[in-house]
Amino acid sequence: MMKKLRRSMLFLPGSSAAMLSTAFIYRPDSIMFDLEDAVSLKEKDSARLLVFHALQHPLYKEIETVVRINPLNTPFGLKDVEAAVRGGADVIRLPKTDTPDDIDQLESEIARIEAECGRPVGSTKLMAAIETAVGVINAVAIAKSSPRLMGIALAAFDYVMDMQTERSDGSELFYARCAVLHAARGAGIDAFDVVYADIDDEAGFLKEVELIKRLGFNGKSLINPRQIEIVHNAYAPTQEEVDYAERVIAAAEEGDRQGLGVVSLNGKMIDAPIINHARVVLDRKNASGVRQ
Amino acid sequence: MKIVKAAIAGTLESSDLVVKVSPGEEGLDITISSEVFKQFGEQIAAVVKETLAALNVTQGEIIIEDKGALDCVIRARLQAAILRGAERTDIVWEKL
Secondary structure, eight states: OOOOOOSEEEEEETTOHHHHHHGGGGOOSEEEEEOSTTSOGGGHHHHHHHHHHHHTSGGGTTSEEEEEOOOTTSSSHHHHHHHHHHHTOSEEEESSOOSHHHHHHHHHHHHHHHHHHTOOTTOSEEEEEEOSHHHHHTHHHHHTSOTTEEEEEEOHHHHHHHTTOOOSSSGGGHHHHHHHHHHHHHHTOEEEEOOOOOTTOHHHHHHHHHHHHHHTOSEEEESSTHHHHHHHHHHSOOHHHHHHHHHHHHHHHHHHHTTOSSEEETTEEEOHHHHHHHHHHHHHHHHHOSOO | OOOOSOEEEEOSSTTOEEEEEEOOSSSEEEEEEETTHHHHHHHHHHHHHHHHHHTTOOSEEEEEEESSOOHHHHHHHHHHHHHHHTTOOOOOGGGO
Protein backbone atom coordinates (compact mmCIF):
# COMPACT_ATOMS: atom_id res chain seq x y z
CA MET A 1 0.00 0.00 0.00
CA MET A 2 1.22 3.49 -0.83
CA LYS A 3 2.38 5.39 2.24
CA LYS A 4 0.54 8.65 2.87
CA LEU A 5 2.59 11.46 1.35
CA ARG A 6 2.99 14.53 3.51
CA ARG A 7 5.19 16.81 1.45
CA SER A 8 3.03 19.89 1.93
CA MET A 9 1.12 20.92 5.04
CA LEU A 10 -0.72 24.19 4.40
CA PHE A 11 -1.44 26.44 7.39
CA LEU A 12 -4.77 28.27 7.39
CA PRO A 13 -5.87 30.81 10.00
CA GLY A 14 -8.85 29.19 11.72
CA SER A 15 -10.58 32.57 11.85
CA SER A 16 -10.61 33.14 8.08
CA ALA A 17 -13.94 32.09 6.58
CA ALA A 18 -12.70 32.88 3.08
CA MET A 19 -9.61 30.69 3.33
CA LEU A 20 -11.50 27.86 5.03
CA SER A 21 -14.02 27.98 2.19
CA THR A 22 -11.48 27.65 -0.61
CA ALA A 23 -8.24 26.04 0.61
CA PHE A 24 -9.11 22.50 -0.50
CA ILE A 25 -8.83 23.53 -4.16
CA TYR A 26 -5.05 23.89 -3.80
CA ARG A 27 -4.67 20.16 -3.02
CA PRO A 28 -1.87 20.18 -0.46
CA ASP A 29 -1.13 16.77 1.05
CA SER A 30 -2.50 18.02 4.40
CA ILE A 31 -4.34 21.13 5.55
CA MET A 32 -3.70 22.57 9.00
CA PHE A 33 -6.38 24.74 10.59
CA ASP A 34 -4.60 27.01 13.03
CA LEU A 35 -6.35 27.97 16.25
CA GLU A 36 -3.16 29.16 17.95
CA ASP A 37 -0.89 31.97 16.80
CA ALA A 38 -2.89 32.99 13.70
CA VAL A 39 -6.02 33.73 15.78
CA SER A 40 -6.40 36.77 18.03
CA LEU A 41 -7.50 36.26 21.63
CA LYS A 42 -10.94 37.79 21.03
CA GLU A 43 -11.68 35.48 18.09
CA LYS A 44 -10.60 32.18 19.68
CA ASP A 45 -14.24 31.20 20.30
CA SER A 46 -15.50 31.97 16.80
CA ALA A 47 -12.47 30.42 15.05
CA ARG A 48 -13.00 27.21 17.03
CA LEU A 49 -16.60 27.03 15.77
CA LEU A 50 -15.54 27.79 12.19
CA VAL A 51 -12.99 24.99 12.24
CA PHE A 52 -15.44 22.59 13.91
CA HIS A 53 -17.91 23.08 11.06
CA ALA A 54 -15.34 23.28 8.23
CA LEU A 55 -13.93 19.89 9.29
CA GLN A 56 -17.35 18.36 8.61
CA HIS A 57 -17.67 19.86 5.13
CA PRO A 58 -17.68 17.12 2.46
CA LEU A 59 -14.86 18.82 0.55
CA TYR A 60 -12.52 18.29 3.50
CA LYS A 61 -13.31 14.58 3.75
CA GLU A 62 -10.90 13.78 0.94
CA ILE A 63 -7.89 15.57 2.39
CA GLU A 64 -5.95 14.99 5.60
CA THR A 65 -6.99 17.61 8.15
CA VAL A 66 -4.82 18.78 11.03
CA VAL A 67 -5.83 21.22 13.78
CA ARG A 68 -3.18 23.20 15.64
CA ILE A 69 -4.66 23.72 19.09
CA ASN A 70 -3.63 26.18 21.77
CA PRO A 71 -1.46 24.72 24.56
CA LEU A 72 -3.45 22.84 27.19
CA ASN A 73 -2.26 25.24 29.92
CA THR A 74 -4.24 28.08 28.30
CA PRO A 75 -8.02 28.66 28.70
CA PHE A 76 -8.44 27.64 25.03
CA GLY A 77 -6.52 24.39 24.64
CA LEU A 78 -9.04 21.86 25.92
CA LYS A 79 -11.94 23.53 24.08
CA ASP A 80 -9.90 23.35 20.88
CA VAL A 81 -9.40 19.62 21.44
CA GLU A 82 -13.17 19.17 21.89
CA ALA A 83 -13.85 20.97 18.59
CA ALA A 84 -11.13 19.13 16.67
CA VAL A 85 -11.97 15.60 17.83
CA ARG A 86 -15.75 16.06 17.58
CA GLY A 87 -15.40 17.82 14.20
CA GLY A 88 -13.53 14.83 12.81
CA ALA A 89 -9.95 16.13 12.49
CA ASP A 90 -7.51 13.44 11.37
CA VAL A 91 -4.63 14.89 13.39
CA ILE A 92 -4.16 17.29 16.30
CA ARG A 93 -0.94 19.28 16.39
CA LEU A 94 0.25 20.13 19.90
CA PRO A 95 2.40 23.26 19.97
CA LYS A 96 5.35 23.71 22.31
CA THR A 97 5.76 20.03 23.14
CA ASP A 98 8.59 19.83 25.65
CA THR A 99 8.17 16.41 27.27
CA PRO A 100 6.35 13.08 26.76
CA ASP A 101 4.06 14.16 29.62
CA ASP A 102 2.60 16.86 27.35
CA ILE A 103 1.56 14.14 24.91
CA ASP A 104 0.23 11.87 27.70
CA GLN A 105 -1.99 14.64 29.01
CA LEU A 106 -3.39 15.44 25.57
CA GLU A 107 -3.90 11.78 24.74
CA SER A 108 -6.03 11.13 27.81
CA GLU A 109 -8.29 14.08 26.94
CA ILE A 110 -8.63 12.89 23.34
CA ALA A 111 -9.51 9.35 24.42
CA ARG A 112 -12.23 10.69 26.73
CA ILE A 113 -13.74 12.88 24.00
CA GLU A 114 -13.58 10.10 21.40
CA ALA A 115 -15.51 7.81 23.75
CA GLU A 116 -18.06 10.54 24.52
CA CYS A 117 -18.79 11.40 20.89
CA GLY A 118 -18.76 7.85 19.54
CA ARG A 119 -15.56 8.16 17.53
CA PRO A 120 -13.32 5.04 17.58
CA VAL A 121 -10.82 5.45 20.42
CA GLY A 122 -7.39 5.91 18.87
CA SER A 123 -8.65 7.29 15.56
CA THR A 124 -7.39 10.83 16.24
CA LYS A 125 -3.69 11.02 15.41
CA LEU A 126 -1.19 13.39 16.98
CA MET A 127 1.66 15.58 15.80
CA ALA A 128 4.11 17.06 18.30
CA ALA A 129 5.59 20.45 17.47
CA ILE A 130 9.05 20.98 18.89
CA GLU A 131 9.67 24.66 19.59
CA THR A 132 12.27 24.88 22.36
CA ALA A 133 15.72 23.64 23.25
CA VAL A 134 14.15 21.34 25.88
CA GLY A 135 11.82 19.93 23.24
CA VAL A 136 14.74 19.19 20.92
CA ILE A 137 16.65 17.48 23.74
CA ASN A 138 13.57 15.36 24.54
CA ALA A 139 12.65 14.70 20.89
CA VAL A 140 13.52 10.98 21.04
CA ALA A 141 11.28 10.36 24.05
CA ILE A 142 8.51 12.55 22.64
CA ALA A 143 8.52 10.74 19.28
CA LYS A 144 8.07 7.38 21.03
CA SER A 145 5.52 8.58 23.59
CA SER A 146 2.29 7.49 21.85
CA PRO A 147 1.08 5.18 19.09
CA ARG A 148 -1.14 8.07 18.00
CA LEU A 149 1.87 10.11 16.91
CA MET A 150 2.11 10.25 13.12
CA GLY A 151 4.92 12.77 13.13
CA ILE A 152 6.90 15.49 14.81
CA ALA A 153 7.51 18.95 13.47
CA LEU A 154 10.17 21.53 14.14
CA ALA A 155 8.83 25.07 14.60
CA ALA A 156 11.54 27.65 14.08
CA PHE A 157 10.14 30.95 15.31
CA ASP A 158 10.02 30.12 19.01
CA TYR A 159 13.00 27.78 18.79
CA VAL A 160 15.46 30.39 17.50
CA MET A 161 14.28 32.84 20.16
CA ASP A 162 14.80 30.19 22.82
CA MET A 163 18.29 29.60 21.41
CA GLN A 164 18.99 33.37 21.51
CA THR A 165 19.59 33.52 17.76
CA GLU A 166 17.56 34.30 14.64
CA ARG A 167 16.66 32.79 11.25
CA SER A 168 19.47 33.13 8.72
CA ASP A 169 21.08 30.62 6.32
CA GLY A 170 19.79 27.51 8.10
CA SER A 171 22.92 26.84 10.16
CA GLU A 172 20.98 28.04 13.22
CA LEU A 173 18.56 25.11 12.73
CA PHE A 174 21.05 22.44 11.76
CA TYR A 175 21.24 20.59 15.08
CA ALA A 176 17.49 20.83 15.73
CA ARG A 177 16.62 19.57 12.25
CA CYS A 178 18.93 16.58 12.61
CA ALA A 179 17.74 15.83 16.15
CA VAL A 180 14.04 15.97 15.22
CA LEU A 181 14.63 13.92 12.10
CA HIS A 182 16.55 11.20 13.92
CA ALA A 183 13.91 11.07 16.65
CA ALA A 184 11.20 10.63 14.02
CA ARG A 185 13.05 7.94 12.11
CA GLY A 186 13.92 6.11 15.32
CA ALA A 187 10.22 6.01 16.19
CA GLY A 188 9.09 5.20 12.64
CA ILE A 189 7.07 8.39 12.22
CA ASP A 190 7.16 11.40 9.86
CA ALA A 191 9.22 14.57 10.25
CA PHE A 192 8.14 18.03 9.12
CA ASP A 193 10.27 21.07 8.57
CA VAL A 194 9.63 24.70 9.51
CA VAL A 195 7.67 27.33 7.58
CA TYR A 196 9.49 29.66 5.20
CA ALA A 197 8.04 33.06 5.90
CA ASP A 198 9.23 35.14 2.93
CA ILE A 199 6.65 34.08 0.35
CA ASP A 200 8.15 36.33 -2.34
CA ASP A 201 11.60 34.72 -2.15
CA GLU A 202 11.00 31.63 -4.28
CA ALA A 203 14.71 30.97 -4.83
CA GLY A 204 15.40 31.01 -1.09
CA PHE A 205 12.38 28.80 -0.47
CA LEU A 206 13.46 26.28 -3.09
CA LYS A 207 16.98 26.16 -1.65
CA GLU A 208 15.54 25.37 1.78
CA VAL A 209 13.23 22.71 0.33
CA GLU A 210 16.18 21.04 -1.43
CA LEU A 211 18.10 21.03 1.85
CA ILE A 212 15.34 19.48 3.96
CA LYS A 213 14.58 16.91 1.27
CA ARG A 214 18.24 15.85 1.23
CA LEU A 215 18.25 15.64 5.03
CA GLY A 216 15.27 13.29 4.81
CA PHE A 217 12.24 15.30 5.96
CA ASN A 218 8.85 14.05 4.73
CA GLY A 219 7.74 17.57 3.99
CA LYS A 220 7.33 21.13 5.08
CA SER A 221 4.80 23.39 6.76
CA LEU A 222 3.61 26.05 4.30
CA ILE A 223 1.93 29.41 4.76
CA ASN A 224 0.98 30.22 1.18
CA PRO A 225 -0.68 28.06 -1.49
CA ARG A 226 1.92 29.24 -4.02
CA GLN A 227 4.53 27.21 -2.15
CA ILE A 228 2.69 23.89 -2.67
CA GLU A 229 3.63 23.27 -6.27
CA ILE A 230 7.27 24.21 -5.64
CA VAL A 231 7.52 21.62 -2.85
CA HIS A 232 5.72 18.91 -4.81
CA ASN A 233 7.97 19.45 -7.80
CA ALA A 234 11.09 19.43 -5.64
CA TYR A 235 9.99 16.09 -4.15
CA ALA A 236 9.13 14.65 -7.58
CA PRO A 237 11.79 12.26 -8.90
CA THR A 238 13.79 12.93 -12.06
CA GLN A 239 13.17 10.78 -15.15
CA GLU A 240 16.52 9.10 -14.50
CA GLU A 241 15.47 8.20 -10.94
CA VAL A 242 12.13 6.85 -12.20
CA ASP A 243 13.82 4.72 -14.86
CA TYR A 244 16.23 3.24 -12.32
CA ALA A 245 13.43 2.59 -9.79
CA GLU A 246 11.41 0.75 -12.44
CA ARG A 247 14.43 -1.41 -13.30
CA VAL A 248 14.97 -2.18 -9.59
CA ILE A 249 11.33 -3.24 -9.13
CA ALA A 250 11.42 -5.33 -12.32
CA ALA A 251 14.63 -7.06 -11.18
CA ALA A 252 13.17 -7.70 -7.72
CA GLU A 253 9.98 -9.18 -9.20
CA GLU A 254 12.01 -11.38 -11.54
CA GLY A 255 14.06 -12.54 -8.55
CA ASP A 256 10.85 -13.42 -6.70
CA ARG A 257 9.60 -15.42 -9.67
CA GLN A 258 12.85 -17.38 -9.77
CA GLY A 259 12.83 -17.85 -6.00
CA LEU A 260 16.11 -15.99 -5.55
CA GLY A 261 16.84 -14.47 -2.14
CA VAL A 262 19.14 -11.80 -3.57
CA VAL A 263 19.06 -10.29 -7.05
CA SER A 264 21.42 -8.03 -8.91
CA LEU A 265 21.02 -5.21 -11.41
CA ASN A 266 23.95 -4.26 -13.63
CA GLY A 267 26.23 -6.23 -11.34
CA LYS A 268 25.05 -4.50 -8.15
CA MET A 269 23.15 -6.30 -5.41
CA ILE A 270 19.53 -5.20 -4.96
CA ASP A 271 18.43 -5.58 -1.33
CA ALA A 272 15.34 -4.60 0.63
CA PRO A 273 16.29 -0.95 1.38
CA ILE A 274 16.99 -0.32 -2.31
CA ILE A 275 13.68 -1.90 -3.28
CA ASN A 276 11.83 0.13 -0.65
CA HIS A 277 13.46 3.32 -1.87
CA ALA A 278 12.47 2.47 -5.44
CA ARG A 279 8.86 2.11 -4.29
CA VAL A 280 9.05 5.55 -2.60
CA VAL A 281 10.39 7.07 -5.82
CA LEU A 282 7.53 5.56 -7.84
CA ASP A 283 4.96 6.66 -5.23
CA ARG A 284 6.26 10.21 -5.55
CA LYS A 285 6.12 9.98 -9.33
CA ASN A 286 2.53 8.74 -9.15
CA ALA A 287 1.64 11.65 -6.83
CA SER A 288 3.26 14.52 -8.68
CA GLY A 289 4.79 13.27 -11.90
CA VAL A 290 8.37 13.62 -13.03
CA ARG A 291 10.40 16.58 -11.89
CA GLN A 292 10.18 19.60 -14.23
CA MET B 1 -30.77 29.60 25.26
CA LYS B 2 -31.60 33.22 26.04
CA ILE B 3 -29.87 36.18 24.46
CA VAL B 4 -29.11 38.56 27.33
CA LYS B 5 -26.94 41.15 25.62
CA ALA B 6 -26.13 42.49 22.16
CA ALA B 7 -23.33 40.56 20.43
CA ILE B 8 -21.72 40.26 17.03
CA ALA B 9 -19.67 37.68 15.14
CA GLY B 10 -18.10 37.44 11.69
CA THR B 11 -16.76 39.88 9.12
CA LEU B 12 -17.88 41.54 5.90
CA GLU B 13 -15.16 39.81 3.88
CA SER B 14 -16.16 37.72 0.88
CA SER B 15 -17.35 34.19 1.82
CA ASP B 16 -18.15 35.38 5.35
CA LEU B 17 -21.08 37.06 7.08
CA VAL B 18 -21.81 39.30 10.04
CA VAL B 19 -24.36 38.18 12.60
CA LYS B 20 -25.75 40.66 15.13
CA VAL B 21 -27.96 39.44 17.93
CA SER B 22 -29.77 41.37 20.66
CA PRO B 23 -32.32 40.50 23.38
CA GLY B 24 -36.05 40.56 22.64
CA GLU B 25 -39.21 39.51 24.47
CA GLU B 26 -41.64 38.83 21.64
CA GLY B 27 -40.42 35.87 19.65
CA LEU B 28 -37.74 35.88 16.97
CA ASP B 29 -37.19 38.82 14.63
CA ILE B 30 -34.86 37.61 11.85
CA THR B 31 -33.52 39.90 9.10
CA ILE B 32 -31.35 38.45 6.34
CA SER B 33 -29.61 40.41 3.64
CA SER B 34 -27.34 38.65 1.18
CA GLU B 35 -25.50 39.28 -2.06
CA VAL B 36 -26.85 35.94 -3.24
CA PHE B 37 -30.32 36.18 -1.69
CA LYS B 38 -32.08 35.63 -4.99
CA GLN B 39 -30.39 32.25 -5.53
CA PHE B 40 -29.83 31.08 -1.96
CA GLY B 41 -32.15 33.12 0.27
CA GLU B 42 -34.38 30.17 1.18
CA GLN B 43 -31.40 27.96 1.91
CA ILE B 44 -29.80 30.61 4.14
CA ALA B 45 -33.07 31.10 6.03
CA ALA B 46 -33.39 27.35 6.50
CA VAL B 47 -29.87 27.07 7.94
CA VAL B 48 -30.51 30.02 10.27
CA LYS B 49 -33.81 28.61 11.56
CA GLU B 50 -32.35 25.14 12.03
CA THR B 51 -29.35 26.53 13.93
CA LEU B 52 -31.53 28.68 16.20
CA ALA B 53 -33.88 25.77 16.90
CA ALA B 54 -30.99 23.45 17.81
CA LEU B 55 -29.79 26.00 20.37
CA ASN B 56 -33.37 26.53 21.57
CA VAL B 57 -33.25 30.26 20.83
CA THR B 58 -36.87 31.49 20.75
CA GLN B 59 -36.55 35.20 21.47
CA GLY B 60 -34.39 38.02 20.19
CA GLU B 61 -33.44 40.07 17.18
CA ILE B 62 -31.12 38.39 14.65
CA ILE B 63 -29.63 40.48 11.84
CA ILE B 64 -27.56 38.72 9.17
CA GLU B 65 -25.50 40.36 6.45
CA ASP B 66 -24.19 37.60 4.20
CA LYS B 67 -21.31 37.87 1.74
CA GLY B 68 -21.73 34.52 0.05
CA ALA B 69 -20.81 32.26 2.98
CA LEU B 70 -21.04 28.47 2.87
CA ASP B 71 -23.66 26.85 5.13
CA CYS B 72 -20.96 25.69 7.54
CA VAL B 73 -19.71 29.27 7.93
CA ILE B 74 -23.27 30.56 8.51
CA ARG B 75 -23.76 27.98 11.28
CA ALA B 76 -20.43 28.84 12.90
CA ARG B 77 -20.94 32.61 12.88
CA LEU B 78 -24.54 32.39 14.10
CA GLN B 79 -23.56 30.05 16.92
CA ALA B 80 -20.67 32.31 17.90
CA ALA B 81 -22.93 35.37 18.06
CA ILE B 82 -25.61 33.49 20.06
CA LEU B 83 -23.13 32.06 22.56
CA ARG B 84 -21.60 35.51 23.03
CA GLY B 85 -25.03 37.12 23.40
CA ALA B 86 -26.13 34.44 25.86
CA GLU B 87 -22.84 34.79 27.77
CA ARG B 88 -22.38 31.03 27.58
CA THR B 89 -19.07 29.24 27.43
CA ASP B 90 -20.37 25.73 28.24
CA ILE B 91 -20.82 24.37 24.74
CA VAL B 92 -23.04 21.35 24.18
CA TRP B 93 -21.29 20.14 21.05
CA GLU B 94 -24.02 17.70 20.05
CA LYS B 95 -26.37 20.65 19.51
CA LEU B 96 -24.05 22.54 17.16
